[in-house]
Every structure is written in C-alpha cells, then in structure tokens.
Amino acid sequence: xxxxxxxxxxxWVAVGGAVATVGISDFAQEQLGDVVFVELPxxxxxxxxxxxIAVVESVKAASEVFTPVSGEIVEINAAIVEEPAxxxxxxxxEGWFFKIKLSDPSELDGxxxxxxxxxxxxx
Amino acid sequence: MPGDIIVPLKxxxxxxxHRSLGAKLVPFAGYEMPVQFADGILKEHLHxxxxxxxxxxxxxxQVTLRGGAAAAxxxxxxxxxxxxxxxxxxxxxxxxxxxxxxxxxxMVTRSDNGLFVIVNAACKEADIAHLRAELAPSIDIxxxxxxxxxxxxxxxxxxxxxxxxxxRLSDLRFMSSATIAVAGTDCMxxxxxxxxxxxxxxxxxxxxxxxxxxxxxxxxEVRPIxxxxxDSLRLEAGLCLYGHDIDATTTPIEAGLAxxxxxxxREEGGFPGDSVIQRQFAEGTSRxxxxxxxxxxxxxxxxxxxxxxxxxxxGVVTSGGFGPSAGAPVAMGYVETAHAAAGAALHANxxxxxxxxxxxxxxxxxxxxxxxxxxxxx
Numbered sequence: 001x002x003x004x005x006x007x008x009x010x011x012w013v014a015v016g017g018a019v020a021t022v023g024i025s026d027f028a029q030e031q032l033g034d035v036v037f038v039e040l041p042x043x044x045x046x047x048x049x050x051x052x053i054a055v056v057e058s059v060k061a062a063s064e065v066f067t068p069v070s071g072e073i074v075e076i077n078a079a080i081v082e083e084p085a086x087x088x089x090x091x092x093x094e095g096w097f098f099k100i101k102l103s104d105p106s107e108l109d110g111x112x113x114x115x116x117x118x119x120x121x122x123x
Numbered sequence: 124m125p126g127d128i129i130v131p132l133k134x135x136x137x138x139x140x141h142r143s144l145g146a147k148l149v150p151f152a153g154y155e156m157p158v159q160f161a162d163g164i165l166k167e168h169l170h171x172x173x174x175x176x177x178x179x180x181x182x183x184x185q186v187t188l189r190g191g192a193a194a195a196x197x198x199x200x201x202x203x204x205x206x207x208x209x210x211x212x213x214x215x216x217x218x219x220x221x222x223x224x225x226x227x228x229x230m231v232t233r234s235d236n237g238l239f240v241i242v243n244a245a246c247k248e249a250d251i252a253h254l255r256a257e258l259a260p261s262i263d264i265x266x267x268x269x270x271x272x273x274x275x276x277x278x279x280x281x282x283x284x285x286x287x288x289x290x291r292l293s294d295l296r297f298m299s300s301a302t303i304a305v306a307g308t309d310c311m312x313x314x315x316x317x318x319x320x321x322x323x324x325x326x327x328x329x330x331x332x333x334x335x336x337x338x339x340x341x342x343x344e345v346r347p348i349x350x351x352x353x354d355s356l357r358l359e360a361g362l363c364l365y366g367h368d369i370d371a372t373t374t375p376i377e378a379g380l381a382x383x384x385x386x387x388x389r390e391e392g393g394f395p396g397d398s399v400i401q402r403q404f405a406e407g408t409s410r411x412x413x414x415x416x417x418x419x420x421x422x423x424x425x426x427x428x429x430x431x432x433x434x435x436x437x438g439v440v441t442s443g444g445f446g447p448s449a450g451a452p453v454a455m456g457y458v459e460t461a462h463a464a465a466g467a468a469l470h471a472n473x474x475x476x477x478x479x480x481x482x483x484x485x486x487x488x489x490x491x492x493x494x495x496x497x498x499x500x501x
Contacts, residue, residue, distance in 0.1 A: 034165035036445040059164040
C-alpha cells in the first residue's frame with residue numbers, strides 16, 4: 001500500500017505541500033492496455049475537479065482523464081507524451097501526467113486511500 | 124433490463140484453451156472470444172508480423188454449397204467470377220443487395236463437387252437464410268457447424284505448419300486450398316488470411332481443434348493472438364471490416380473493391396445491383412474508400428468526421444487506430460471523390476479539434492503473400 005489518493009475515475013493524486021502530482025492508476029493502465037498516445041493540458045491552465053483535461057489512448061480505445069482536484073497546472077510530464085508506453089511501465093510513478101497547484105486542498109478528503117481503492121476496483 | 128432476453132454467449136471448441144492461456148474474453152458477435160492474451164495487443168501484433176500468430180476465428184460461418192452448378196448458382200448473388208475458379212482456388216467476393224450494397228463479404232473456394240464459403244460471424248445466420256431463399260433447391264446448403272477455424276499468420280507460419288504435415292506447403296500458393304493432414308487430422312487448409320502476411324486458414328473438425336491448436340502453439344515461434352491484434356493487423360493491411368468499412372449502404376466500387384469483379388461479370392452483369400455497379404464502373408462514384416494518415420500522433424477512430432480546409436464535411440472515418448507496425452496512427456474512411464487523391468490534405472475531427480491528415484495509399488504495411496517459389500525467388 002502507498003500514500004496515494006485515488007478517484008473513482010481511476011486517477012491518483014500524490015500530495016507534496018501545495019502542489020500535487022496526478023496520474024492514472026496501475027489498474028487503469030492495465031485495463032487500457034498498451035498506451036500509444038497521451039494528450040496533456042497546457043501549463044498555466046486553471047482546472048476544476050471533475051473536469052476532463054487529458055486524454056490517454058491505447059491500441060484499443062481512447063479514454064478521458066479527469067482531474068480529481070482543482071487548481072493551476074504547473075508542470076506536465078513531457079516524457080509520456082514522447083514515450084506513451086511509459087504509462088504502462090510505471091503508472092503510479094514515472095508515468096505521472098501533470099502537477100497541479102491546489103486551490104482547494106479539502107478536495108483531497110473526498111478521495112480514496114489505497115486500501116479503499118483496492119476494494120473499489122474489486123467490485 | 125426488464126423484458127430483455129439474456130442470450131448466453133456461444134463458445135468455440137477453443138474457448139477453454141484460451142482461458143487456460145490467459146486470454147481476456149469479451150463478447151463478440153454472440154461469442155465469447157479472446158480480445159487479447161497476456162502479451163497484449165501491441166506485442167501480439169508485432170509478433171505476428173515478425174514470426175507467427177495463431178488466431179481462433181471459429182465464430183465465422185463455414186458453409187458448403189454442394190452440387191455441380193453451385194458456382195453458377197452463387198454467381199446470381201455475388202459479382203465474383205466463380206465459374207472461372209478451378210478446384211482448389213479461392214476468391215474474395217460479396218453478397219450484394221439490389222442497390223449494389225454489400226450484405227456480407229466472403230471467401231469462396233472451389234472444390235471438386237461444389238463450393239466452400241467462409242462468411243462473417245455477425246452475418247452468418249442472415250447469409251444462410253439468404254442463400255436458402257435465393258439458390259436453386261438443387262444446391263445443398265450445408266453449414267459446417269462442427270468445424271473450428273484457425274488462422275496461422277506471419278512470415279514463420281509456413282515453417283511452423285510444415286513441421287506438422289507431410290504435404291509440401293511450398294506447393295500451396297496464396298488463395299489456394301487443399302485437404303491436408305495437420306497433426307494427424309485432415310483439415311481444409313487455405314493459404315489466405317486477414318493480416319497482409321503469408322499464412323493459412325485451417326478448417327478443422329471441432330473435436331480435433333484443441334489438438335491442432337496445441338500442436339501449433341508448442342512451437343515457440345507461434346503465439347496465440349486475440350481479436351484486438353487481428354483488427355490492427357487487417358487495418359494496416361488496408362482490408363475492410365464488414366459492418367464498419369463496408370455495409371449494405373456501400374457498393375464494391377465505392378469501397379475500392381472493383382478488383383474483385385472480373386471482366387466477364389462486369390460486362391454480363393447478372394448479379395444484384397448489376398446496373399448500379401455497371402454505371403459506377405462507367406461514371407465513377409461520388410465517394411470512395413481511402414487510406415488516411417494523421418500528421419500527428421493522435422489516433423483517429425471510427426466515426427471521426429473528415430473536413431476540407433474550410434471546415435466543410437467531406438467524409439467520415441470507418442476504421443482507425445494506432446498501427447503498431449506503421450508506428451503511427453492509421454485510418455480508412457470514405458471521402459468525396461474530389462478529395463480522394465493520395466496526398467490530399469484534410470482534417471479529421473477528434474474531440475472537437477480538426478487534426479491535419481492526408482489521404483494515403485493502402486496498404487499501410489506491405490502485403491507479403493506467398494505467390495509460389497518462383498515469385499519468392501524473383
């Protein structure tokens with residue numbers, strides 16, 4: 001188990017002070033299969049929790065990525081745009097999508113911890 | 124939902140084998156079919172192009188038409204020249220409706236006493252009903268429900284199959300068929316497929332299907348491949364998927380399948396929609412199926428609207444995705460004929476954004492069919 005927080009849309013959030021890192025869960029990458037394309041929001045974009053702000057596509061299908069938290073995008077992971085397979089390789093680490101400056105840290109309370117998420121995806 | 128009748132999914136003689144090999148099984152055309160195995164679609168696709176892949180396509184319909192006049196009889200329903208087929212040779216053709224639209228596409232093999240046809244899984248019940256309604260009663264229509272169908276595809280397919288049969292496979296060239304003992308069971312083996320690679324389709328009695336499949340899979344060069352890679356392989360090969368790239372509203376001419384209509388049939392007609400097809404041969408069509416290569420890396424998928432530089436709709440994508448061997452997104456679809464020249468610039472609308480793309484020649488990956496020893500050396 002880890003310290004990540006998870007959304008029902010299968011994104012994870014890692015909090016480090018005012019800036020959080022967001023990606024898709026290992027479960028999500030496995031369901032998607034081989035990732036061949038990632039589209040990320042522009043740095044500086046203001047986003048609201050629940051908004052669709054990124055796209056991840058596998059050989060099979062296109063999938064929307066929602067931000068589980070609100071704030072300003074401060075950094076994106078150019079490495080996965082260049083090498084989308086990196087999402088499959090390490091979805092909950094090196095395969096992160098974007099970093100966001102939280103405007104409402106209380107939103108984190110609505111997310112699941114790793115244990116709850118593990119139970120959620122078994123349902 | 125209340126009122127819905129739950130129809131259990133059908134299985135094939137290989138379903139349990141797939142499960143034991145770690146397949147992800149999904150409903151497809153009423154069957155429980157493997158969409159992928161543990162390797163995943165990308166690796167399965169690349170393995171097929173590099174070595175050999177074994178596909179279970181037992182969901183497809185296999186039908187024998189018995190009777191000396193079967194070829195002439197079936198010609199009343201399809202535009203292919205079947206009477207010119209010699210025994211052991213096969214041809215790609217389509218069942219047409221009176222408007223020249225495609226009811227199904229099929230492979231027809233001439234045997235000594237009739238024809239053997241393979242039709243799409245989703246169409247097979249309708250096809251058989253159509254054949255029963257339209258063919259003369261002297262032609263016996265015999266669905267081969269007790270047979271499985273395997274496809275072994277890839278540059279190492281011939282070597283792999285050769286290890287399980289005494290028959291010299293170098294004598295069996297593309298679009299030919301023979302009865303061949305494979306792993307001790309007589310099978311109808313054709314040199315054909317749906318990947319653009321050399322390979323075989325093996326029609327095997329259901330009770331021997333597992334033995335034949337396991338014998339082939341014992342070879343480390345042969346991996347089990349799911350329907351996901353089957354789709355990406357055929358897309359790169361520029362081959363149509365029924366219900367997507369062709370259907371009852373598209374004609375063979377619009378679909379770029381005029382090559383499947385021989386000169387005699389073109390001139391004589393005598394098939395459903397012949398006047399429409401003959402007029403389209405003479406005058407052309409207002410739309411045509413083309414290959415499409417997006418400039419960027421975003422896959423362009425079925426349903427994406429194609430627009431010209433002014434944003435006017437000029438067509439629609441009917442199949443598309445990432446081509447693992449092409450290393451890029453590839454697609455096909457219909458465009459207005461004025462925009463159909465290779466290299467023509469257009470836009471594919473994805474998630475509300477017009478992405479630049481170009482009309483491209485197909486196939487996206489070169490076909491590597493086996494046309495005989497001389498052709499291989501030359």
